[in-house]
Amino acid sequence: MRDVTYLRPRTLSEAVQLYRTTPGCRPLAGGTDLMVMLHARTLRPEPRGGAVLDLWSLAELKGVRRLGDILEVGAAEPYTGIIGSAEVQQHLPALAAAARTIGAAQIQNRGTLGGNLANASPAGDTLPVLLAYDVVVVTDRRSIPIDRFFTGYRKTALESDELITAVRFPIGRQVAFRKVGTRAAQAISKVVLAVSLTPARVAIGSVAEVPLRAHRAEAALEGGDVAGAIAAVADDIRPIDDVRSTAAYRRAVTQNVLRGLLDAFARG
Ligand SMILES: Cc1cc2nc3c(=O)[nH]c(=O)nc-3n(C[C@H](O)[C@H](O)[C@H](O)COP(=O)(O)OP(=O)(O)OC[C@H]3O[C@@H](n4cnc5c(N)ncnc54)[C@H](O)[C@@H]3O)c2cc1C
Structure with missing residues (x-):
């Protein structure tokens, strides 16, 4: 952990640039998966030391927005924000229900949808909800339909330097x-x-x-x-x-x- 370089971009475009140009760089959102892996040394940043790219404070990755008949949830919006969103409660109650089951309050205050997606655990609790809503995963460069996102055990369709920015849900599905x-x-x-x-x-x-x-x-x-x-x-x-x-x-x-x-x- 001591050798890891900590990068804190102020904007999404700065984050995208740093991710593309820093060898061994790993995005950090809430850290509830990543920090566990780094401490347990099941993940070793390469080259020696590597870097973490802190996405937590990026305004572009936060919030819940209505875009016509779509509800867009920022990739770094924590579960607490999702649970508390009136739009989510009204239009995506299954997402709020899944978020309420994740860890406990501390984890809900830090854990994010983008982290659950990129971690791609078969046990990730929001992931069946995302499949049932046919969401679209928005990244810094494209939109990926959820049914093409998971490609293998803990593997995703993301390129090695691609950041999830948001998840788009259709409104009106039960x-x-x-x-x-x-x-x-x-x-x-x-x-x-x-x-x-x-x-x-x-x-x-x-x-x-x-x-x-x-x-x-x-x-x-x-x-x-x-x-x-x-x-x-x-x-x-x-x-x-x-x-x-x-x-x-x-x-x-x-x-x-x-x-x-x-x-x-x-x-x-
Ligand atoms: C005590 C405890 C209890 C937990 N309980 C549950 C549970 O009940 N259900 C459940 O599903 N999970 C659970 N988790 C796992 C974890 O909280 C979730 O997977 C959470 O959604 C991860 O989000 P995060 O923002 O903390 O991700 P991070 O740890 O920051 O990142 C996870 C992975 O995603 C990558 N990443 C993060 N954001 C992005 C992005 N925007 N673009 C590209 N890559 C990105 C990181 O590089 C890393 O590989 C638990 C964890 C702990 C420690």
């Missing part, structure tokens, strides 16, 4: 969210789902190497076949046994949670 963990707070998901009926979206975390869309289940839902969707989802997922639960448990819970969310939609 999405339901449910996280299953060991406890109500400070728990990594065993299974996490976000579901929409129109269009049919079944997005799931912690059941494969990436957060995924359950395409077989979605096809059944498009045809109004709820029982078929619940049966099919077991074939859409690729859960593993690990310290948090077994593959069999994850498969059963995924089906049960999907049934519960679809029942809730049916009850209105």
Whole structure:
């Protein structure tokens, strides 16, 4: 940690320039993933020392904005801001619900959507929500549809010098969210789902190497076949046994949670 150079740009364009020109540079938003990795030395900045690029204070990456029928959330807006946003509460309640389950208050005060996306953990709690809303990830140079964003275990479509600036959500979609963990707070998901009926979206975390869309289940839902969707989802997922639960448990819970969310939609 002592060898790491700390860079604090004042504007997004300065940040973009520094990221492109500083070897071994790593963006830092809330630091709730990055600092853990640096301290545990599971991440070693290269070349020796490397640099962190602090995005936390960049005004361009903060806030929640209405752009016509789109709601845009800044990449470095912390979960507390997302939860407290009246626009998010009104138009994206599933995003607010997911943000409320992340860590506890300290983590919600620092953790960001951009960090959750770039970290690309299969257990990232906002990621199924982003898939269910078909969000667009906006970067300093392009827009990436979310279904092309996760390319492998903790891998993304981002170039090595590309910064996420915002996430764009369509307004008007009803999405339901449910996280299953060991406890109500400070728990990594065993299974996490976000579901929409129109269009049919079944997005799931912690059941494969990436957060995924359950395409077989979605096809059944498009045809109004709820029982078929619940049966099919077991074939859409690729859960593993690990310290948090077994593959069999994850498969059963995924089906049960999907049934519960679809029942809730049916009850209105
Ligand atoms: C105690 C604890 C509890 C937690 N609980 C949960 C939980 O319940 N659910 C959950 O999903 N996560 C949880 N996390 C993980 C973490 O809080 C989230 O993933 C959070 O969203 C990360 O955001 P951040 O801003 O802190 O990211 P950072 O740590 O700053 O960055 C994470 C990664 O993203 C990159 N990055 C950050 N911003 C950008 C950007 N704009 N453009 C490009 N790359 C970027 C960084 O270089 C780094 O690789 C927990 C972490 C801790 C320490």
